[in-house]
Amino acid sequence: MNPRTPAFPSKTPHMGTTIFTVMSALATEKGAVNLGQGFPDFACDPRLIEHVTDAMREGHNQYPPMTGVAPLREAVAAKIKTLYGRHYDPVNEITVTAGATQAILTAILAIVHPGDEVIVLEPCYDSYVPNIELAGGVVVRVPLTPGTFRPDFDKIQAALTPRTRAILINSPHNPSGMVWTREEMLRLQEILDPTDVLLISDEVYEHMVYAPLQHWSAAQFGGLAARAFIVSSFGKTYHVTGWKIGTVAAPAALSAEFRKIHQFNVFTVNTPMQHGLAHYMANPRPYLELPAFYQRKRDLFRAGLSNTRFRLLPGEGTYFQCVDISGLAVPEKDLGEAAFCQWLTTEVGVAAIPLSAFYGNGFDQKVIRFCFAKKDETLQLALERLARL
Numbered sequence: 001m002n003p004r005t006p007a008f009p010s011k012t013p014h015m016g017t018t019i020f021t022v023m024s025a026l027a028t029e030k031g032a033v034n035l036g037q038g039f040p041d042f043a044c045d046p047r048l049i050e051h052v053t054d055a056m057r058e059g060h061n062q063y064p065p066m067t068g069v070a071p072l073r074e075a076v077a078a079k080i081k082t083l084y085g086r087h088y089d090p091v092n093e094i095t096v097t098a099g100a101t102q103a104i105l106t107a108i109l110a111i112v113h114p115g116d117e118v119i120v121l122e123p124c125y126d127s128y129v130p131n132i133e134l135a136g137g138v139v140v141r142v143p144l145t146p147g148t149f150r151p152d153f154d155k156i157q158a159a160l161t162p163r164t165r166a167i168l169i170n171s172p173h174n175p176s177g178m179v180w181t182r183e184e185m186l187r188l189q190e191i192l193d194p195t196d197v198l199l200i201s202d203e204v205y206e207h208m209v210y211a212p213l214q215h216w217s218a219a220q221f222g223g224l225a226a227r228a229f230i231v232s233s234f235g236k237t238y239h240v241t242g243w244k245i246g247t248v249a250a251p252a253a254l255s256a257e258f259r260k261i262h263q264f265n266v267f268t269v270n271t272p273m274q275h276g277l278a279h280y281m282a283n284p285r286p287y288l289e290l291p292a293f294y295q296r297k298r299d300l301f302r303a304g305l306s307n308t309r310f311r312l313l314p315g316e317g318t319y320f321q322c323v324d325i326s327g328l329a330v331p332e333k334d335l336g337e338a339a340f341c342q343w344l345t346t347e348v349g350v351a352a353i354p355l356s357a358f359y360g361n362g363f364d365q366k367v368i369r370f371c372f373a374k375k376d377e378t379l380q381l382a383l384e385r386l387a388r389l
């Protein structure tokens, strides 16, 4: 016998390791301040941990219902009603997922047939394209306006065809920090109105929008909500990205298809976290206070960067700040964004993410992304190191 792994064709020959994993590994290896991958370096509220611990002690340790535990689905429905004014039935229209990543993949697998076109607005979060390809869909890339990252509705309109199954939007937007306005949401609604195009609205940064702006959810627009999977993530909102837990709100017909895939994918999401989160959500203050919490960090980080040669791009929402590197005094500014980020991590000791990683064709506009969801001292240390550029 000759034990060997048989040769087999890769289903995803072009798929590599995500840039976030690559840069985080490099940051660890080089001892760099990691402003690359988007996660907080500070603790979550200890009360949240207590609630989860209590849930475990109370015996909430077996499979929950496939759609999520009722108290959490009810808490999410109540929150959407309060914040965005739309009623979602917690029984048929809210599903608890293993984070937004699983939610987006599940939504795509549920609706995209081989050959269906799905529009993404680039730059976009790196799971969208592989998800569509895995479902056999055809990715249609529409660029956000270079420089401002605002949606270009003429281009979106032009990309719609009879084969378009869905469009994916993300506001507040990773990586640019741009936040869709009410007018932009209305315009999308108008464009989609005569079509059967479905919407996946990735709203994981919904509680990170900075004054005087506000988040506009697809839930607030009847014509969008009726065709939308609205994706949220507790990881972002409660500083627990490692818990990988989120929700999808969608009309019953969409939720029913979503759940068919969900049940044979993860089936359920861990029980004690769901009970802990449901308990914690009874108090709205943590998410209502989140914008002020992150706005202070954004302002601190922006103030520090304004003393450097990095050119700040607007930071309307999310915990990301993009900067243009073309005015730096170092010759490495002429490297591509990716090589510059590697150099920055290795030689300057600060990890960042190149925006080119969010484009299919690697479009290089000399812009990189920092994450400011960090302790003040972490941000100060990074700023000290960046100041010499």
Ligand SMILES: Cc1ncc(COP(=O)(O)O)c(C=O)c1O
Pocket: 038, 098, 099, 100, 101, 102, 125, 170, 174, 202, 204, 232, 233, 234, 235, 236, 241, 244, 245, 246
């Ligand atoms: C735009 C966007 N969507 C989805 C996700 C994934 O969220 P989760 O960790 O809940 O899977 C992220 C995480 O960085 C994100 O930035």
